[in-house]
Amino acid sequence: MNKDRLNMLRKIMELECSCIDLNLYLDMYPTDQNALMQYNTQAFQLMELKKQYGCMYGPLSNFGDAQSQYPFRWIEDPWPWEIEY
Amino acid sequence: MWIYEKKIQYPVKISCKDPRMAQYVMTQLGGPDGELSAALTYLNQRYKMPTQKAKALLTDIGTEELAHVEMIQTMIVKLTKDASIEEIKEADMGPYYAIRDTAVYPADSTGNPWTASYISSTGDPVADLYNDMAAEKKAKAVYENLLKLTDDPLLKDSLKFLLEREIVHFKRFGEALRNVEEYNKSKKIH
Numbered sequence: 001m002n003k004d005r006l007n008m009l010r011k012i013m014e015l016e017c018s019c020i021d022l023n024l025y026l027d028m029y030p031t032d033q034n035a036l037m038q039y040n041t042q043a044f045q046l047m048e049l050k051k052q053y054g055c056m057y058g059p060l061s062n063f064g065d066a067q068s069q070y071p072f073r074w075i076e077d078p079w080p081w082e083i084e085y
Numbered sequence: 086m087w088i089y090e091k092k093i094q095y096p097v098k099i100s101c102k103d104p105r106m107a108q109y110v111m112t113q114l115g116g117p118d119g120e121l122s123a124a125l126t127y128l129n130q131r132y133k134m135p136t137q138k139a140k141a142l143l144t145d146i147g148t149e150e151l152a153h154v155e156m157i158q159t160m161i162v163k164l165t166k167d168a169s170i171e172e173i174k175e176a177d178m179g180p181y182y183a184i185r186d187t188a189v190y191p192a193d194s195t196g197n198p199w200t201a202s203y204i205s206s207t208g209d210p211v212a213d214l215y216n217d218m219a220a221e222k223k224a225k226a227v228y229e230n231l232l233k234l235t236d237d238p239l240l241k242d243s244l245k246f247l248l249e250r251e252i253v254h255f256k257r258f259g260e261a262l263r264n265v266e267e268y269n270k271s272k273k274i275h
Contacts, residue, residue: 010096013092013094013095013096016092016094017095020094020145024253025257027138027142027145027257028142028264030138059091060090060091061089062088063089065088074091080091080092080155080159081155081158081159081163083093085098
C-alpha cells in the first residue's frame with residue numbers, strides 16, 4: 001500500500017477511534033454539550049475523509065453505505081489483515 | 086444490523102513472526118476473558134437493559150469488542166505468516182498445526198475451543214453490569230500477562246491499545262451500573 005494511501009487510512013483510523021471514545025462517553029453523558037460538539041465536528045471530518053478515500057481507493061463499507069466505481073471495488077485487496085501498517 | 090468497515094480499529098504491527106506468541110495471544114480471541122466472549126456477552130445482555138444509556142452503551146461496547154476480535158485475529162495471522170514447519174515445531178505449535186495448519190480459530194492459549202459457557206447473561210441488569218466490570222478487569226489482567234510474554238515493541242503497542250480500551254470500558258460500565266441502580270430506586274419510590 002503506497003504511503004499517501006496509508007497516511008489517509010491512518011488518519012481515518014485515528015479520527016474514528018476518537019469518535020468511538022466520545023460516543024461511549026456521550027452514551028453516559030448525553031447532555032455534555034462540549035463533548036457533543038467535539039463528536040459532531042470529528043464525525044463530519046471522518047465522513048468527508050471516508051468519502052474522499054472511497055473515491056480514490058474503493059469503498060470502506062458496503063451494504064449501501066458507500067457507492068462504488070466500476071467494477072465493484074469492494075472486493076479489491078488489501079483487506080485489513082493484509083496491510084503492513 | 087451491523088455493517089462491516091474494511092479497516093482495522095488500530096494498526097496491528099509486528100517486528101517478526103512468532104508462532105509461539107500467536108498461541109498466547111489466541112486466548113484473547115477464544116479464551117474465557119477474550120474479545121469474542123466480551124462481544125457476545127454484551128450483545129446478548131443488552132435486551133434486558135432498562136435505561137436508554139445502558140442499552141446504548143452495551144450495544145456500542147459490544148460492537149467495539151467485535152473490532153477487537155478482528156485485531157486479535159490479525160495478530161495471529163501476522164505472527165504465523167510464512168512460518169516454516171521447523172519454526173512451527175520449535176514453537177510447540179505442532180499439535181495445533183496438525184488439526185488446522187495456522188488457521189484462525191477461537192481457542193484459548195492451551196487449545197481449548199471457545200464455548201458459550203464463557204458468556205454471562207442473567208436477565209438481571211445489575212448482576213450483568215457487575216459481571217461486565219469484572220470481565221473488563223480480567224481482560225486487562227490477560228493483556229498485562231501477554232505484554233510480559235513478548236519483547237516486540239510493535240506488538241506491545243497494539244496490545245497496550247487494547248489494554249487501554251479495557252480501562253475505558255470498565256469506567257463506562259461502572260457509570261451504567263450507577264445509572265441502572267438509580268433507575269431501580271426511582272421505580273421503587275413511585
